[in-house]
Amino acid sequence: MSTSEGDLLHVVTADDISDGRRKLGTTVIWGSFAILVIVAALQWADANGRADFGFTSWRPTLYAFCLWSVGLCWGQVLRFGEYGKRTLFVLPAALFVGAMVVFPLIFGVGIALSDWNLSSPDGRQFNGTDNIVEMWNDPFYWNALKNMVWYVLAILPEYAIAFGLAVLLNAQIRARKFFRVAFLLPLMLSPVAVSWMIGKSMLEVRFGPIARFFRSLGVEDVAFFSSPEMARFMIMAMDAWTFIPFMMIMILAGLQAIPKELNEAARVDGAGPWRGFWEVTFPLMLPVSITAILIRIIFKLKLADIVINVTSGGPGGATDTVTSFIFREYRDRSNVGYGTLLAMVYLVIIVIFMTILMKVSERWTRPRT
Structure with a gap:
């Protein structure tokens, strides 16, 4: 068999599909989609008190979505034959992303535009942009963003x-x-364990060993979380102690990947240790360094556990992060609608910020030779 004949085995020709089969495929797709729309509409009407169909959960809509997914895949094969089978490699994954990401996101937007307090007997009520106005005038949220x-x-x-x-x-x-x-070792510990071990035990004002040590030296005011600046610094120190090893191990891996011949050549050319570091080692480490910093920023933007366990955002919101503030909106105030809006806005801020940061750092993340 020649090479040209062997290549023909990978060529997919158009199937001879009858009009009846195409119509059946179209009917299956749109029929299952119509069932999904009808069930979702009935579910929405039942959830908002417009009608009573006895729906206790969103499972009927989930089942209808699964039915439409099967119908869509089957309909593609009926309509396009061999070409339709190709879509089956991508279509299930796309439908799964839609079910696990897109639908919860749309549902979250609906909650964000509602007045839903778990302590209120009225339940969830649509309030439009009231939550947005409240967020705009909320000094504690802006203070958390500043922190x-x-x-x-x-x-x-x-x-x-x-x-x-x-x-x-x-x-x-x-x-x-x-x-x-x-x-x-610090990286192996949970941030919750670190917050209790250091923030609640070692740095405790009355009986903590560090506070008692400072009092033995004659220092009377040893409250580590009394002033806003000191409290914020201690939160930064505990978080840094936990995650510095993460960046260290990434940078160490990058250092070990640098060929020793480069440093030896720099020494032969007369470069001392300091000059060799700035002109050889550090430039070669820029891609690894930028990657480590970007990943660390992602972890930092989620900082909440240490703040919640040690200071609960105090004193006066000085140590609050956006995540810890949103957590208290849910837990302490039971304000699901407003808390969801704050989370949605913070998600948009993170996406925009990280996109810009990755675009700016793109020139330094390219491998250098």
Whole structure:
């Protein structure tokens, strides 16, 4: 068999599909879709008190969606034959994303535009843009956003410390393997465990060992979370202690990937350790460094557990993050509608911010040779 004849085995020709089969495929697709629309409309009417169909959950709509998904896949095969079978490699994944991402997002937008307080006997009531106006005039939410700026900027000194530790662990020092494991221990702990172990125990004002040590030195005011600046710094320190090893291990992997010949060539050309670092090591590490910083920013934007367990956002909202503030809207105030709106707005801010940041950092993330 020649090469040209072998290639023909991978060519899919159009099937000879009859008009009746095409019509059947179209009927299956639109018929199942009509069932989905009707069931969803009945479900919406039942949920909003317009009618009483005895629906206790959204399972009928889920079943109708599954029926439409099967009908859509089957209809594609009926209408397009072999070409329709190709879509089956992508269509189920697209439908799954629609069910797990798109539908919850639309449902969340509906909740965000509603007045839904779990302590209210009235249930969920549509209020349009009232939640948006409330958010615009909410100083605590804007204060949480301002705090996030400080928390994100704290990543720069974290990166410097992580880079220094990575360089140290990459050098030929004694007990290097031991120190690598020891420096990774904070990353193995849960942030909740760190908050209780350090924030609630070691830094406790009355009986904490650190506070008692400072009092033995004659320092009377040892309240670590009394002033806004000190409280914010302590939250940053605990979060940094937990996640600096994450950046350190990524940077260490990048350092070990740099060929030793490059540093040796720099020394032969007369470059000292400091000059060799800035002109050889650091430029080659930029892609890894930017990647580590971007991933760390994503983790930082989700910071909540340490704040919730140690300070609950205090004093006066000085340590609040957006996530911890939204958590208290749900837990303490039972304000589901307003809390969902804050979460939606924060999601949009994160998407825009990370998109811009990745676009700006694109020039430094390209591998350098």
